[in-house]
Amino acid sequence: MENQLRTLRGERGWSQAELANRLDISRQSVNAIETGKYDPSLPLAFKIARLFGQPIEAIFRDR
């Protein structure tokens, strides 16, 4: 899956660690999601969508 996480995070000026704290996950997991090496579960994807105020499909797309 592709995602817009890095872009959305950059727009808000958050570091990976700050985003990790907001999502209650590790910084390494944020990095793995951003680089497409890990696809989050649906609950986490919803959490990310809520945090950025966007629908899931606007953040995650099938390759």
Next chain:
Amino acid sequence: MFSNRQIAFYGSIGVAVVGALLIWFGAAAVVLRLFGGDTQAAAPWLALAKFASLAWVALTGWAIAWRRLDERQQETRKFSWFIGSTAAILVTAPLMLFWLVNGGAMLDAVVGGRATPGAFFALGWATLLLAQLLGSLLARAERWVAER
């Protein structure tokens, strides 16, 4: 700088270890007092105290630390334990044949003068656990490299 998640994680490990030490030494102190310092008579109860201490570490270390991990970290550990420990069991299985055929002398040397069925059982259990941990560690390392 540690994040709140990391502090909570290492804190839970600390609780597990400190609790285990308290159980071990606390129980040992009580048992030795009850038996008037007779370590021979108290030996089974001291062993039980060690077991309770290790059980505490296993339960708290596993349960608390597991809950502190995020979903990706949990997935990584599930993957590495399943793949690594399964591979370790398969790889070490031929050792059983070797031990059955001509490993007696070697095992006697390992357990020294305590060649009892219990010692051999403990040795087998520990060997398998060690192999599984090693296999799991290798699988985890592979995942770590892949996710970098």
